[in-house]
Amino acid sequence: GESVGLHLPTLSVQEGDNSIINCAYSNSASDYFIWYKQESGKGPQFIIDIRSNMDKRQGQRVTVLLNKTVKHLSLQIAATQPGDSAVYFCAENDWYTGNQFYFGTGTSLTVIP
Amino acid sequence: NAGVTQTPKFQVLKTGQSMTLQCAQDMNHEYMSWYRQDPGMGLRLIHYSVGAGITDQGEVPNGYNVSRSTTEDFPLRLLSAAPSQTSVYFCASSYSSLEADTGELFFGEGSRLTVL
Numbered sequence: 001g002e003s004v005g006l007h008l009p010t011l012s013v014q015e016g017d018n019s020i021i022n023c024a025y026s027n028s029a030s031d032y033f034i035w036y037k038q039e040s041g042k043g044p045q046f047i048i049d050i051r052s053n054m055d056k057r058q059g060q061r062v063t064v065l066l067n068k069t070v071k072h073l074s075l076q077i078a079a080t081q082p083g084d085s086a087v088y089f090c091a092e093n094d095w096y097t098g099n100q101f102y103f104g105t106g107t108s109l110t111v112i113p
Numbered sequence: 114n115a116g117v118t119q120t121p122k123f124q125v126l127k128t129g130q131s132m133t134l135q136c137a138q139d140m141n142h143e144y145m146s147w148y149r150q151d152p153g154m155g156l157r158l159i160h161y162s163v164g165a166g167i168t169d170q171g172e173v174p175n176g177y178n179v180s181r182s183t184t185e186d187f188p189l190r191l192l193s194a195a196p197s198q199t200s201v202y203f204c205a206s207s208y209s210s211l212e213a214d215t216g217e218l219f220f221g222e223g224s225r226l227t228v229l
Binding site: 009032034036041042043044045046049089091093095098099100101102103104105106 | 117144146148153154155156157158161163171172203205207209215216217218219220221222223
């Protein structure tokens with residue numbers, strides 16, 4: 001199976017600060033990555049995705065960076081808000097073999113008001 | 114907009130009992146999958162389907178069966194429940210990699226299963 005891991009299981013940040021959540025992956029064939037947000041008692045929700053032909057992709061207040069050399073991606077959240085408190089997962093995929101995604105263990109983000 | 118609907122939301126079983134977790138989606142997605150989520154282990158893929166009549170195993174398929182008779186439905190069956198199957202189960206659907214550029218999985222709200 002795949003091995004997708006997160007460096008830090010928990011992260012606490014002050015409201016208004018920027019947050020950085022890291023993820024390491026081990027399958028060099030993976031070429032598509034997604035970050036998901038999971039709030040308590042709910043299913044994961046899509047945040048942003050990136051393909052291996054990109055190093056960076058930006059969304060609304062979020063940026064994903066991909067470093068294929070060291071098999072690492074990160075999620076940056078700008079001006080973190082209390083509503084950002086959740087567990088964040090990275091997921092990797094070898095797109096041309098199908099839709100099977102392998103998830104990391106998750107990072108719990110707590111925003112301190 | 115219903116999206117992905119899972120039932121039941123909660124279930125308690127005794128060891129050896131059987132049950133089916135239901136999953137339905139109304140987005141005409143070809144791809145459907147089941148994950149289990151355990152503390153500290155993220156989501157692990159149990160089974161998946163790329164279309165009606167086609168199913169395949171994921172990372173942790175033992176103890177589970179699936180079928181896909183229609184595009185909309187993808188039930189997960191536990192034939193003889195064991196305490197190790199205590200978990201939260203998520204059904205997810207998406208467009209297939211052959212149809213779309215995005216692999217975004219749309220998840221249900223989850224089914225929390227306890228096996229005593």
